[in-house]
Amino acid sequence: MTQCFYCQYKSKPDYKDIENLEKFLSQRKKIVGREKSGMCAKHQRSLTKHIKYARFFALIPYVSYQGIK
């Protein structure tokens, strides 16, 4: 991925949009770094904010050990 996902689709991170937020979470539900996700600084910042919202509303877990042995 060379271009920022949200710039590419002309959309913005949204805490209700779990499907897309999860693309930027690691297996353990940690936020993937900008180097890896190819996200621009602006969207990375707002993504982090929205992931934290989503966690607060219990839409995504803080940590997950599911599927990890």
Ligand SMILES: [Zn+2]
């Ligand atoms: Zn962007």
